Amino acid sequence: MTVSLSAPFSREALKKLKAGDRVLISGEIFSARDAAHKRMDEALDRGEELPFKLSGSAVYYMGPSPAVPGHPIGSAGPTTSSRMDRYTPRLLDLGLSAMIGKGKRSPEVHGAIVRNGAVYFAAVGGAGALLSERILSSEVIAYEDLGTEAIRRLTVRDFPCIVVIDSTGADLYETAPAQYRA
Amino acid sequence: MAVREINVSVLTEKVRELCISVNLRLSEDMTAGLKAARETEESEVGRSILAELEENLKVAENEKIPICQDTGMAVIFLEIGQDVHFTGGSIEEALEEGVRLGYTEGCLRKSVVRDPLIRENTKDNTPAIIHYSVVPGEKVRLTLAPKGFGSENMSRIFMLKPAEGVEGIKKAVLKAVEDAGPNACPPMVIGVGIGGDFEKCALMAKLALTRNISEPSPLPHIRALEEELLTEINKTGIGPGGLGGRNTALAVNINTFATHIAGLPLAVNICCHVNRHAALEL
Numbered sequence: 122m123t124v125s126l127s128a129p130f131s132r133e134a135l136k137k138l139k140a141g142d143r144v145l146i147s148g149e150i151f152s153a154r155d156a157a158h159k160r161m162d163e164a165l166d167r168g169e170e171l172p173f174k175l176s177g178s179a180v181y182y183m184g185p186s187p188a189v190p191g192h193p194i195g196s197a198g199p200t201t202s203s204r205m206d207r208y209t210p211r212l213l214d215l216g217l218s219a220m221i222g223k224g225k226r227s228p229e230v231h232g233a234i235v236r237n238g239a240v241y242f243a244a245v246g247g248a249g250a251l252l253s254e255r256i257l258s259s260e261v262i263a264y265e266d267l268g269t270e271a272i273r274r275l276t277v278r279d280f281p282c283i284v285v286i287d288s289t290g291a292d293l294y295e296t297a298p299a300q301y302r303a
Numbered sequence: 304m305a306v307r308e309i310n311v312s313v314l315t316e317k318v319r320e321l322c323i324s325v326n327l328r329l330s331e332d333m334t335a336g337l338k339a340a341r342e343t344e345e346s347e348v349g350r351s352i353l354a355e356l357e358e359n360l361k362v363a364e365n366e367k368i369p370i371c372q373d374t375g376m377a378v379i380f381l382e383i384g385q386d387v388h389f390t391g392g393s394i395e396e397a398l399e400e401g402v403r404l405g406y407t408e409g410c411l412r413k414s415v416v417r418d419p420l421i422r423e424n425t426k427d428n429t430p431a432i433i434h435y436s437v438v439p440g441e442k443v444r445l446t447l448a449p450k451g452f453g454s455e456n457m458s459r460i461f462m463l464k465p466a467e468g469v470e471g472i473k474k475a476v477l478k479a480v481e482d483a484g485p486n487a488c489p490p491m492v493i494g495v496g497i498g499g500d501f502e503k504c505a506l507m508a509k510l511a512l513t514r515n516i517s518e519p520s521p522l523p524h525i526r527a528l529e530e531e532l533l534t535e536i537n538k539t540g541i542g543p544g545g546l547g548g549r550n551t552a553l554a555v556n557i558n559t560f561a562t563h564i565a566g567l568p569l570a571v572n573i574c575c576h577v578n579r580h581a582a583l584e585l
Binding site: 184245300 | 345346348352355356358359360362363366367368369370371372373374410411412413414422424426453456484485486488538539540541542544545546547548549575576577
């Protein structure tokens with residue numbers, strides 16, 4: 122089934138999602154990848170505020186290519202999520218509600234997803250041109266010096282994702298391939 | 304013996320053009336491979352992902368938006384005929400300038416950091432990874448294959464023992480593919496190097512990715528191994544996007560070389576479905 126979701130999310134809306142559900146996300150999400158996660162982690166160590174409110178928010182693991190004139194953003198598909206695993210449980214415990222990326226997560230991230238009622242979505246890796254058409258605007262809100270790795274506020278409409286790890290910890294990367302293992 | 308002169312500015316221009324074109328359009332072997340995968344895929348989710356990938360290719364070409372935001376680190380193979388004399392400056396600087404111009408003018412992502420530990424972005428995607436070879440004749444062959452790191456990170460080298468033989472090779476390749484799973488953006492292309500030594504097998508694996516996926520090895524026993532490995536990989540169930548299905552890889556390309564009596568080096572260079580490669584002769 123396909124569910125329309127508005128971001129930021131409510132915990133109730135996220136709780137209803139099951140691994141394998143297809144969703145179309147509309148609203149505001151934030152891009153951050155390796156270098157931005159490292160900086161956010163260091164900011165938290167120093168007791169500083171983060172560049173965006175974690176509670177209810179989705180972080181999109183993505184570093185775009187430069188915008189082609191006439192478009193708000195360049196190619197904008199997901200990067201491999203596991204590189205952010207080291208930083209993710211802390212963010213989830215502070216209220217981060219959802220992540221959009223691709224690829225498997227660590228047991229620690231699984232635990233933090235269940236503990237906090239969060240959700241992990243996958244977008245189709247390598248479909249960055251197509252996904253860019255669902256991004257209506259993009260604005261750098263922090264760490265501009267990081268270039269493609271800066272944190273961006275993205276306004277998305279009907280951004281297509283699939284629920285990979287739901288709030289109960291069910292993981293589509295474990296269950297779906299098993300059905301086709303010969 | 305006549306010496307053929309080529310001005311290095313030709314290298315700059317060709318590299319610039321190729322950087323842009325390969326990031327906007329896949330080669331025909333790859334588009335045909337994706338289409339065939341969609342037509343044979345049993346999983347409904349898998350089919351829809353493959354259809355999105357084909358749609359993505361259309362958007363990329365029409366809107367001039369890169370196929371993938373990871374426009375890669377530029378890998379260049381330059382095969383130089385020994386009767387060629389390059390004029391007008393440094394070959395290396397000419398190639399780097401081509402990468403710099405291509406990535407800047409083509410709105411391609413700058414994904415390279417100067418120092419692996421300090422990690423400051425060079426802001427023009429240089430330096431490239433350049434491999435030179437010298438061959439007889441007066442031709443120059445330039446191959447460009449920008450490599451994304453979602454799949455590069457999942458690549459592996461195994462220094463097998465001769466006694467492990469072909470069974471050991473199959474087990475290791477399958478392990479690399481299973482470990483890569485959804486991280487490497489399947490359906491993947493698997494470049495394999497067997498033999499040589501530690502660095503030679505890695506280089507062969509990378510070069511194997513630049514061979515068209517419709518083109519098997521000319522060696523009958525290696526061709527059979529390519530086919531068998533592809534069948535086994537597609538039984539893992541990983542499928543498109545790692546969300547289940549029969550199309551985990553589009554091809555296995557193997558290159559081989561002589562090796563030492565004590566060794567059986569194996570490199571597995573994994574590439575995602577955005578396997579960008581183009582070659583031209585000067």
